[in-house]
């Protein structure tokens with residue numbers, strides 16, 4: 001596979017690169033910048049629990065669901081394990097403006113697993129069938145699940161999951177090539193992604209460790225219909241555009257350090273507007289700093305200063321000191 005268009009359910013996308021869901025990161029400002037610089041097929045929201053969504057009276061004010069007028073297609077990622085709640089949540093997000101809907105079946109966090117959601121669904125095929133079925137019955141939008149793989153574990157769920165995904169009528173499958181117990185130091189299990197590509201007649205999106213043209217080509221070698229980029233997209237909203245250009249044999253000039261500083265500041269200002277709070281925006285900015293400072297020689301010092309910063313004026317001053325050509 002290579003860069004191409006992508007058909008998911010009844011929707012067509014001009015490109016097959018996607019920005020992954022990243023809790024704590026993937027809110028509207030991040031997605032809007034990714035769209036502005038890269039125009040991926042779509043970006044995902046942070047994971048949103050069905051319970052939280054159903055108990056919220058003002059859906060549009062949710063940090064998780066708020067959309068920026070300047071963003072492209074959005075896949076809303078839900079988590080849960082109750083088919084009735086999922087059905088209701090799917091109806092709401094379909095009305096609210098989702099372009100696709102995904103169910104999280106990969107989250108390794110104990111709080112999520114203990115509720116029977118996230119990656120614990122991988123060993124509960126009958127529940128998974130009910131959940132996918134509930135999504136399909138309640139929306140006209142493309143629906144998917146995002147899973148982890150067996151990897152180096154003794155769990156044996158691949159064949160069963162492939163059967164359930166196919167029988168329940170999911171429109172596509174996203175596969176993160178690690179077991180839920182595996183950390184990011186464990187390299188992506190490409191052979192496990194390839195298993196799903198070969199076992200299914202629906203598009204499979206491969207995910208794990210794509211950060212440059214070499215890793216993207218490795219992912220495409222699984223035969224996946226598209227690739228999803230996670231961590232590498234943070235602080236580099238132009239990355240997907242760069243990958244598209246380089247795959248086409250074109251040269252791509254990435255933003256220089258002062259331009260990256262401007263993008264970082266735009267990101268933080270957008271967070272301030274969304275969260276309606278300087279304090280919370282700055283707390284988020286501290287987490288984002290190391291990603292925007294990837295290529296900065298004084299990165300450690302910059303991050304240390306950011307961690308002490310409490311006001312937007314100070315943040316702007318630190319940026320003008322460090323994001324220099």
Ligand SMILES: Cc1cc2nc3c(=O)[nH]c(=O)nc-3n(C[C@H](O)[C@H](O)[C@H](O)COP(=O)(O)O)c2cc1C
Pocket residue numbers: 020021022023024046047077104106107146176207208209210228229230231232
């Ligand atoms: C900080 C962080 C938050 C994440 N949040 C989610 C999430 O909400 N939902 C989800 O399905 N995956 C989540 N993931 C997993 C990513 O979507 C992706 O599967 C993983 O990072 C592997 O892709 P990568 O190697 O390109 O980063 C998260 C990962 C990180 C590092």
